[in-house]
Each structure stands twice: as C-alpha cells, then as structure tokens.
Amino acid sequence: MSEIEIGRLLRSGTTGFVVGCKVNQLNAPGFGAMVRVPLEAQYQVYGVIYDIHIEDDGLVRQLITAQDVPEEVLKDNRENRNVPVEIGVLVLGYEQEGRIFHLLPPRPPLSLDAIFLCSPSEVAHFTGQGRFGYFRHMLRDRDKPVEELLAAHLYQARAAQVDAGNEAWYQKAVGELITLMRDDYQGLIKTLSAVSEI
Amino acid sequence: MSEQSVTSSAEAQKPIGYIVGGGLKANLQARLTVPAQKVQEGAFVVVESGNWLFYGLVTDMQLGSTDPRFADEQTETRLPPELAKLLHGQTLFTNLEVMAALMMEQGPDMDEDPEAYQAWFQKVMEEEIRPEPVKTVPQHHSEVRLAGAGDIAEIFGKEGKKGYFRIGDTIEGGHPVCVDLDKLVQRSSGIFGATGTGKSFLTRVILAGLIKRDKTAVLIFDMHNEYGPDDTASDTGMRVPGLKGKFPSKVRMVGLGRGATIRGKTPDYTLEIAESxxxxxxxxxxxxxxxxxxxxxxxxxxxxxxxxxxxxxxxxxxxxxxxxxxxxxxxxxxxxxxxxxxxxxxxxxxxxxxxxxxxxxxxxxxxxVENPAGDAVNQMINNLDNGQHIVLSFGNHEKDLDYLFVSNLLTRRIRDVWEYRTNNFRSGHQGATEPRPLVIAVEEAHKLLNREMASQTTFSTIAREMRKYYVTLLIIDQRPSQIYDEVMSQLGTRITGWLGDSDDIQSVLTGLAGREALRGMLAHLQPKEEVLMLGWGVPMPIVVHSRRYDDAFWEELLEKKARRSNRDILRDIGF
Structure with a gap:
C-alpha cells in the first residue's frame, strides 16, 4: 500500500473534494493520477486528480512588482506560502471491506483527512474491477477537461495494468469508452484524439 | 431424422451475429459480429431462440453506423490503427437481412433433463416434431450462426437416405444439400438459367439421379443430341459422358426417322410417325x-x-x-x-x-410415313413400363418444326395411354396395375409452352394436372419469361442458375413468397457454379454450389455398396 501523503482535505462532497498541500509536496501528484482517502477501517474513497490550482496571495503580488528581490527571498516565498496548493479530485468509487465499488461513496471524507497517492498495484486493483463503471463519473461533468483527463488516466492505468500482467485492459477500456460515447460524435473523436497522443 | 443429425444440430457452433429486429412480414435483421466477407448472400443460417431453431437465408447485407459521421469520415487517417479498429468495431457494422423460412422445436438439454430429452428425441424420430413454416419470431439478441451439416441434413434430408439425392453443396461450409427425388417428380419441375450457366449439366445430374433411383420412368426429348450419346463440352472441350453410356441396359436411345444415326452411332431403334x-x-x-x-x-x-x-x-x-x-x-x-x-x-x-x-x-x-416399319411408339411405352428410360434424339432433324411436332404428338399419345391406365387402376378394373410414374424432360420448353401455344399442347395439360395421371414434366429453358404464367405457376420445384433478364427472374419467382428477397439472390448467382432451388419440392429456398458432372460424380453415383465388415456392423449396434 502506498504511503505517499500528498496533503489534507480542504473541502469535500460526495462527487469530489479539494486537497490542500504544501509546495514541497507537489512533486508527487500529477494530473490524472489516482488518489485514495482512508476514512476508517475497511473503508476508503478513491478519486482522480482533475485539477491542480495555485492561488496568489498579497505577498506574491508585492514581490512580483518589487525591484531587485534577492533569490533566496523568492525561494522562501515560493516554498513557504501561507496559501496551500489546491488539488481537485473527482471521486471514482470506494472500497469497503475489501470490495471495490465504482459508485459514489456513502459518506464524503472530512476536513483534514490525509490523502495518499495510489500505488500502481492499487490503480490496477481499482481499475481492474467490474466493467469500467467509474468511467461514468469521469464523463458526467462536461465542464471538466474530460478528454484530457481520460487520456491521462488511461496512460497511467495502462502502465499499472501492464505491470500487473493485464495487457488486454487498455483495449477493453477504450472499447468501453467508445460504447459509452458513441452517441456523442464530437466528444468521442476529441477523446480518441487525446488518447492517441499517449 | 437420424441421431447423427440431432447430435450435429446440438454441436456448438460459433455465432456470426445476433438478432436486432425484423418481423414476419419484413425479414429478420441480425447484427454481424464477424467480418462481412465470412458470410455471403444466400447463406443458410440458423437462429437459436429459447427452445426453437429458426432456419433462414441471408437475402441482403447492409452497412450501417451508429452515427452517419462515423461512416463519412475516414478516421483511420486521424487515429492510430489500433484505436481506429476499436472505433470501427463499435460504430460501424454490417446488418444481415435473414428471410426466416422454417422453425423447429429444439429439445431440452440432455444433461439437465435426460427424461424430457428422450421423450423429445422419440418424437423427432417418429417425425412428430419436424420443421414447420415460420409462425413466430426469435427473441432480440438470439444468436445467429451458419448452418452446419446436421442442420442441412435436418431440413433437406441426408445423403444416402432412400430417394434423397445430393444436388450440390452449401456455399458456406460445403455441406451436402439433397433433394427428395420422389417428391420432386410428384409435380412438374423446371430447370432454368441463361445460356452457358450449366443447365444441361445440372439436368444430366438430375436425370442420372432419377434413372439411378429407378422409381420413375424418364422420357427425354433430346433436341440437340446431348443427353443420350457421349458429348463434348462446348466451352472446355472435355468429354461429357452420355446417359446411354453409363446406363446401357436402362436407357434406350431412339432415333427419329429410318436409318437415323446419333453422333455416328446407331440408336436402339428408330421412330417413324404414321400419317394416321x-x-x-x-x-x-x-x-x-x-x-x-x-x-x-x-x-x-x-x-x-x-x-x-x-x-x-x-x-x-x-x-x-x-x-x-x-x-x-x-x-x-x-x-x-x-x-x-x-x-x-x-x-x-x-x-x-x-x-x-x-x-x-x-x-x-x-x-x-404411311406405314411405319414397326410400332415404335408402343415399343417406347413398353420400355417405359418395363423400368427403362427413353432418350429420343432428333438426329439431323433439329428444326423447331420437327421438335414441336414430334414431341407434342408423342407426348399426347403417351399421356393418353397413361390416362387410360390410371382410370382403369382407379376404377378397380381387374388386372389393372398402378401406372409407373413418368417424367418427360423437355428442352427449349418456351417453344411448346408459350402464351400462344400453351392452350393447345399436351404439355400444358400435364403441367396443370400435376400428378393426376402419373405424368409430370421436367422443363428446361433459358427464357422462363416466355413460358405461359399459368404453366409457370404450376411448377412445383424450380432450380435456376443465373438469369440476367429481369422478366426471366420475375417469372421464375412467380407465385412464391419472399419474391423480392429472392430476386437479388437470383441475380447474383455465380454462373456455372451456383443454383437457387425453390418451390414446393424443397423445404425452403437455398443457394447451392451445384454438383459437378464429372468422373467423380459417376463414380459416386454408380458405386456399388461395399460389403460391410462385421466390425462395422457391431460398431453400429453399439459394441
């Protein structure tokens, strides 16, 4: 099980949550990576990172407009910010008593819950269960960069599945995506164009 | 139905698609799940739905897409081949149009309910359960598969069974397709096809089958001297064996006119017409x-x-x-x-x-002539009565006048004899025996059965009477549209090769259900290779790769039954 903590929960809902993290924690998570939030014994929520957001603050604004700011001051203000980096996570499902569900979780995580990055074996375990039911959640919100998110997710999940010896997973996943999106010509072509980049 | 065919029917075969729509009036629609090239128009398919099997023919194939834009745009140029293939597999498809013709109850699972299976099997063996015309439709998503040898044997009969004669093989799979010769001759039949499509060869195959079967007398009006004596194929130059050479004691060759020779050979006897x-x-x-x-x-x-x-x-x-x-x-x-x-x-x-x-x-x-040297007509009748068959060769008299005059006059006389005998037999006259069924094979039939002449010739009378007087016709023609509609509609079985003319196609399909669906199949037959069998004499229409008339055919047909070893016999009875 991965123990790479990437931050703590800022705010949450059933369909998604926002994680706050320090800048020095930002090396680990990436767009499309899967994360998990252990909540209690035998229960944890899984999600995928769809957004990484860095807000400005008053000091940053002053430093940008100031003249001849020493390098060490800039570095200090970049790394020791008062405002955390915000990571948007889309909920994909949950695990309860060892069983994976590609459904929205019964309860969302609470503030300050620790968020961990999923290891490749955890990714393979979650994505290899069922029949890609979690794609529903990724396709639901068209305001998000769905095509890019799917491409990034497939890239990472394929690598995890290949490591787990499941070479056929990628084809099945793309096939399922096409089935789900075949009535949306524009969306499907955009998604496949993005997927073809990986 | 044999146990072997039951077993073959139950054999798991790979599905080629599944039912997505259709009905009794419109044909069934099936989504193809294998490459389109694996199935051809005319293919014999089986739809498995619950306890029922539906037998049908593929009459059309249509390309479709979930959205027209997927078909319009060549996505293979924009996407990697792997993705394009996945996309096409989901969004582009081929639909089969299946003309369901027969359906049959499928027995329960032998492993799940052995008793019910035995009861069902008993009914099948006693022919209480047999294929019947389609009266319902299969369920959505019922699996469609190509018919296997067992399915074909189930519907068309098994080669080797008495009276069943292999006329060709299915296009897909090459499974033998048989006709019931005894049923075929119960009504008049027709063999059609444009010139050069193999009509004469197919006719030879069927005539050879009838002669071998020996339940029916055959009289052939051989206008071009091609059925009796050995011949040479006009296109390949190969030697084509004649019926006389293969059945020397069964077939009598009769020449027209005193001193007639047929391709340099003397006939068994000659026919002269008495002026009276x-x-x-x-x-x-x-x-x-x-x-x-x-x-x-x-x-x-x-x-x-x-x-x-x-x-x-x-x-x-x-x-x-x-x-x-x-x-x-x-x-x-x-x-x-x-x-x-x-x-x-x-x-x-x-x-x-x-x-x-x-x-x-x-x-x-x-x-x-005023006084013929012998009574050839009576001799012909005697021959036909005594289990022999007649090929009347016209020798040098190949004009239409000779053919029309002699064939009609002779047929009238022979039919009169058969009518007389039938009436005697049916009225119970002492010593009267049932007449031997007679098939008269007529080439260039449109010359005798066209609209103008149909009412005057004996042939149209025979066609209308069906089997009333034990005489039926085997019509061979390249222009079925020239044959009077009323005669065409009376033909029981029609076996047709490729026809180019739309009127001829229309004519061959006169009076049959599913004409529109069959029309395309008929137009797309491969000349010299494929024929469409349809009508009363076959359980359902089917396209077959017609049997070749060659040395192998004769070897198979004339093969004497090999003595079976004791081991074979014991194996058959389960030891």
Whole structure:
C-alpha cells in the first residue's frame, strides 16, 4: 500500500473534494493520477486528480512588482506560502471491506483527512474491477477537461495494468469508452484524439 | 431424422451475429459480429431462440453506423490503427437481412433433463416434431450462426437416405444439400438459367439421379443430341459422358426417322410417325411455325370429318391446280385435285390450296410415313413400363418444326395411354396395375409452352394436372419469361442458375413468397457454379454450389455398396 501523503482535505462532497498541500509536496501528484482517502477501517474513497490550482496571495503580488528581490527571498516565498496548493479530485468509487465499488461513496471524507497517492498495484486493483463503471463519473461533468483527463488516466492505468500482467485492459477500456460515447460524435473523436497522443 | 443429425444440430457452433429486429412480414435483421466477407448472400443460417431453431437465408447485407459521421469520415487517417479498429468495431457494422423460412422445436438439454430429452428425441424420430413454416419470431439478441451439416441434413434430408439425392453443396461450409427425388417428380419441375450457366449439366445430374433411383420412368426429348450419346463440352472441350453410356441396359436411345444415326452411332431403334397418327390439333399447334391462317381449323375439320384418320395421307396426295376435261371438253378440277375436294367439302379453294402448300414441310418429312416399319411408339411405352428410360434424339432433324411436332404428338399419345391406365387402376378394373410414374424432360420448353401455344399442347395439360395421371414434366429453358404464367405457376420445384433478364427472374419467382428477397439472390448467382432451388419440392429456398458432372460424380453415383465388415456392423449396434 502506498504511503505517499500528498496533503489534507480542504473541502469535500460526495462527487469530489479539494486537497490542500504544501509546495514541497507537489512533486508527487500529477494530473490524472489516482488518489485514495482512508476514512476508517475497511473503508476508503478513491478519486482522480482533475485539477491542480495555485492561488496568489498579497505577498506574491508585492514581490512580483518589487525591484531587485534577492533569490533566496523568492525561494522562501515560493516554498513557504501561507496559501496551500489546491488539488481537485473527482471521486471514482470506494472500497469497503475489501470490495471495490465504482459508485459514489456513502459518506464524503472530512476536513483534514490525509490523502495518499495510489500505488500502481492499487490503480490496477481499482481499475481492474467490474466493467469500467467509474468511467461514468469521469464523463458526467462536461465542464471538466474530460478528454484530457481520460487520456491521462488511461496512460497511467495502462502502465499499472501492464505491470500487473493485464495487457488486454487498455483495449477493453477504450472499447468501453467508445460504447459509452458513441452517441456523442464530437466528444468521442476529441477523446480518441487525446488518447492517441499517449 | 437420424441421431447423427440431432447430435450435429446440438454441436456448438460459433455465432456470426445476433438478432436486432425484423418481423414476419419484413425479414429478420441480425447484427454481424464477424467480418462481412465470412458470410455471403444466400447463406443458410440458423437462429437459436429459447427452445426453437429458426432456419433462414441471408437475402441482403447492409452497412450501417451508429452515427452517419462515423461512416463519412475516414478516421483511420486521424487515429492510430489500433484505436481506429476499436472505433470501427463499435460504430460501424454490417446488418444481415435473414428471410426466416422454417422453425423447429429444439429439445431440452440432455444433461439437465435426460427424461424430457428422450421423450423429445422419440418424437423427432417418429417425425412428430419436424420443421414447420415460420409462425413466430426469435427473441432480440438470439444468436445467429451458419448452418452446419446436421442442420442441412435436418431440413433437406441426408445423403444416402432412400430417394434423397445430393444436388450440390452449401456455399458456406460445403455441406451436402439433397433433394427428395420422389417428391420432386410428384409435380412438374423446371430447370432454368441463361445460356452457358450449366443447365444441361445440372439436368444430366438430375436425370442420372432419377434413372439411378429407378422409381420413375424418364422420357427425354433430346433436341440437340446431348443427353443420350457421349458429348463434348462446348466451352472446355472435355468429354461429357452420355446417359446411354453409363446406363446401357436402362436407357434406350431412339432415333427419329429410318436409318437415323446419333453422333455416328446407331440408336436402339428408330421412330417413324404414321400419317394416321396425326390429328388436326397437331397441325394447329404449329400455327405460328407454319404461319397458318384463320381458315386452317375449318379446313382441317372438314378433312378429318371426311377422311377420318386418313386425312393427312389423302390431303398429302391431293394435287393442287390439277385439271381434267369434262365430257364437254371443258377444263375442270381433276378428281384428285385440292379444288375438287374443296368444292365438295364446301371449303374455300384458296384456303385449302394455301394450307396444302404450307403443310408441304410436313409432307416432306422423311420420318412421317404411311406405314411405319414397326410400332415404335408402343415399343417406347413398353420400355417405359418395363423400368427403362427413353432418350429420343432428333438426329439431323433439329428444326423447331420437327421438335414441336414430334414431341407434342408423342407426348399426347403417351399421356393418353397413361390416362387410360390410371382410370382403369382407379376404377378397380381387374388386372389393372398402378401406372409407373413418368417424367418427360423437355428442352427449349418456351417453344411448346408459350402464351400462344400453351392452350393447345399436351404439355400444358400435364403441367396443370400435376400428378393426376402419373405424368409430370421436367422443363428446361433459358427464357422462363416466355413460358405461359399459368404453366409457370404450376411448377412445383424450380432450380435456376443465373438469369440476367429481369422478366426471366420475375417469372421464375412467380407465385412464391419472399419474391423480392429472392430476386437479388437470383441475380447474383455465380454462373456455372451456383443454383437457387425453390418451390414446393424443397423445404425452403437455398443457394447451392451445384454438383459437378464429372468422373467423380459417376463414380459416386454408380458405386456399388461395399460389403460391410462385421466390425462395422457391431460398431453400429453399439459394441
């Protein structure tokens, strides 16, 4: 099980949550990576990172407009910010008593819950269960960069599945995506164009 | 149904698609799940739905897409091949149109319920359960598969079963397709196809099957001397064995006219027509060929009334324009002149002279004689009665006139004999036996059965009567549209090769259900290779790769049953 903590929960809902993290924690998570939030014994929520957001603050604004700011001051203000980096996570499902569900979780995580990055074996375990039911959640919100998110997710999940010896997973996943999106010509072509980049 | 075919039916076969729509009036629609090239128009398919099997033919294949834009855009140029293939597999598809023809109850699972299976199997063996016309539809998503050898045998009969004769193989799979020869001859049949599509070879195959079966007498009017003697194929130059050579004791070759030779060989005997056998209706049938006038029936009627069966001989010997001097020295028509007879019979002189002139073509026929050397017609009837078959070769008399005149006259006489015998048999006359069924094979049938002549020839009577007097026709023709509709509609079984003319196609399909679906199949048959069998004599329409008429055919047909070893016999009975 991965123990790479990437931050703590800022705010949450059933369909998604926002994680706050320090800048020095930002090396680990990436767009499309899967994360998990252990909540209690035998229960944890899984999600995928769809957004990484860095807000400005008053000091940053002053430093940008100031003249001849020493390098060490800039570095200090970049790394020791008062405002955390915000990571948007889309909920994909949950695990309860060892069983994976590609459904929205019964309860969302609470503030300050620790968020961990999923290891490749955890990714393979979650994505290899069922029949890609979690794609529903990724396709639901068209305001998000769905095509890019799917491409990034497939890239990472394929690598995890290949490591787990499941070479056929990628084809099945793309096939399922096409089935789900075949009535949306524009969306499907955009998604496949993005997927073809990986 | 044999146990083997039951087992074959139950064999798991890979599905090629699943039902997505359709109905009883419209054909069934099936989504193809294998590459389109694996299935062809005319393929025999089976739909498995619950406890029922539906048997049908693929009559059309249509390309479809979930959105027209997927079909319009060549996505393979924009996407990697792997993705493009996945996309096409989901969004582009081929639909099969399946004309369901028969359905049959499938037994319960032998492993799940052995008792119910045994009960069902017993019913099948006793033919209580057999294929029946389609009266319902399969469920959505029922699996469709290509028919296996067991399915074909289930519907068309198994080769080797008495009366079942392999006429060809299915296009997909090459499974044997049989016809029930005993059923085939119960009604008149037709073999059609444009010139050069293998009609004659197919006819030879069927005739050979009938002769081998030996339940039916066969009389062949061999206009072009190709069925009796050995022949050479016009296209390949290969030697084509004749029926006489293969069935020397069963087939009698009859030549037309004294001294006739057929391809340099002497026939078994020759046929001469006695002048007294010619009736006025035999002449009227030649109205078109001889360009006879409207006055002809009256003139012939007068001749027959006056001279009876001698009318032809008397009229032949009348001299046109012959004159003699009367007692006063005036020139008057001679006593043996046509004019003198016309005056006496109250017939217009010019009409009689005109008819005489036109009948000269018949008067000059060397095979029409006053006193034939033997009674060849009776000999032919005896041969046909005694389990032999006749090929009447026309030798050098290949004109339409010879063919029309002789075939019609002969058929009339033979049918009269069969009618007489049938009536005696049915009325229970002492000693009367059931007549041997007779099939008369007629080439260039449209010349005898066209709209103008159909009402006058014996052939149309036979076609209409079906099997009433134990005589049926086997019509062979390249222009079925020229055959009178009423005759066409009476044909029980139709076996047709490729036809190019839309009228001919329409005509072959007259009176059959699913004409529109079959029309395309007929137009797309491969010449010389494929034939479509349809009509009363076959359980359902089917396209077959017709059996080749070659040495292998004869070896299979004439093969003597090998003695079976004790081991084989023991194995068959389960030891």
């Amino acid at each position: 056998d010619i009736m006025p209706e035999d002449i009227l049938m030649l109205t078109q060929e001889l360009n006879l006038r409207e006055t002809t029936p009256a003139t012939l009627n007068a001749l027959f009334n006056q001279y009876g069966r001698d009318w032809f001989h008397k009229f032949k010997n009348m001299r046109p324009h012959a004159v003699q001097e009367d007692e006063e020295g005036n020139k008057v028509p001679a006593d043996d002149s046509i004019e003198a007879w016309a005056n006496e019979a109250n017939i217009h002189q010019l009409a009689a002279i005109g008819l005489h002139s036109k009948l000269n073509r018949l008067f000059n026929c060397e095979y029409i």
